[in-house]
Amino acid sequence: MWIKSFRLRRRPIAIALACILVLVAVTTFAFLNDERKSVISVAQLQKALSKAAPESMQPAPDLEKSIVERIKRGQHTFRYDTFGDEAFWGDTLQLHKAIAGQKLGGVGSGVSPNQALAVGLKVDVEALPKNLVKDLKAGKVNLNDPASTLVLLENDAVVGLTGFFDKKGNLSSIGIQCALCHSTVDDSFAPGIGRRLDGWANRDLNVGAIISLAPNLQVIADRLGVDVATVKKVLAAWGPGKYDALLLMDGKGFRPDGKSGAVLLPPIFSLSGINLHTWTGWGSLVHWNAYVANTQMRGKGTFFDPRLNDPGKYPIAVKTGDWNIRNKPDLVTPKLADLHVYQLALTAPTAPKNSYDEKAAQRGEKLFNEKAMCARCHVPPVFSEPGWNMHTPEEIGIDAFQADRSPDNRYRTSPLQGLWTHQKGGFFHDGRFADLKEVVEHYNTVFKLNLTEREKNDLVEFLKSI
């Protein structure tokens, strides 16, 4: 019984096997045939392509045009886009009310143009109508009146700030842009008033003092789980040229030594060719742009970085959900690509001829590449490492505080182009070295370079010339 049924069952198996064999044979033949066909057609294609190559390698005329258009769009985003962040700076913090002052529908005494300039805000002279420039020249504009600040805002002339006005002409909200921290002006009209210089770090800007003006800081206090007085203490400790982009993630306002946890506003030119960005190498340009636009400017977009979902390291980010932000509609993501192209296009300005000693700089360059071994990490011409451009605090002889606030616990090798444009505020992430001479002295000690006084000066002259 058992054997019979086995035999009976075997027959269908044999038939199935035979069918499979036939199928395999047929498909193998078809496949081989097909491959032979495709080999021929690839060869033909290659032949055809090689004939067309010289022509197809010419850049298509519309490629250049499209790059220029993308740069322009990126520039517009960088200069004027608030990503909807007025919902935070205006509607929530009520910063616009402090700027307008009580007389113009706000609160307090208001912010005059002179007060705005004193906290490092810059005025784009090219945005002003000719009449206004004339009046400014003639001293006919009262720079001590907050009403004049509103006129500047109406003309989109305060770098990095956009005023929103209601139908009656009252300032009803305010938003911020990338240009607030990463642009300055050339002072061509007056100190603080001139043509825009995008990518330059605004080391005059006192971000902490500006935020502190806001009538409603409760929302920041709530996020941090502290009182408003504590928030103000933290903001007051930043000082000009500094900002803390991690405060709302880890809640660390101060270092163990009692100094502020804020870092210097970096320049953002000559960043193409550089792998990781920010002082501590958080990620690519696009990573950081999305981070800042969503979590710092509080624009309304999308941001995802699960490294921040770490309650030990980033308790505030976990509590607020800032590691995974989703907004509909998304006002940030559609702008990231062109914003990226714009930043890649920004290059450091060449150092003015008379700003350094040329002969000494030439000797300094040799030292940079050889005896002082700076080029080991600052690899010319990008001046950071091609590859993973990160170092432990010990490797460069400094403390770990800021590095430990970042995912990789390291410092990123700073690109060095245009150092001459940001000598205010010092060097290294927290400005711990007041000038380039101090930087060189530091390396001389840490790396036991045995540089002579003259060699140190030569190195400084080279750094000023990059």
Ligand code: HEC
């Ligand atoms: C309130 C001031 C402020 C605003 C606004 C701001 N940034 Fe920054 N930015 C900083 C600071 C401070 C750092 C350094 C952060 C760090 O290393 O912790 C930085 C770092 C950067 C870097 C890294 C530079 C490098 O050397 O790798 C880029 C790129 C950048 N910002 C682009 C932008 C863009 C684009 C925007 C607008 C979407 C923007 N930032 C808005 C303050 C600001």
Ligand code: HEC
């Ligand atoms: C081991 C790699 C390494 C070597 C070697 C090195 N650097 Fe650096 N450099 C760094 C890192 C990392 C930073 C960022 C420090 C920070 O974020 O505080 C930096 C920062 C700097 C800065 C500050 C830039 C700024 O914007 O504030 C200067 C200037 C500089 N280095 C010059 C030099 C010179 C000159 C030498 C040679 C004497 C040198 N470096 C050697 C890694 C290196």
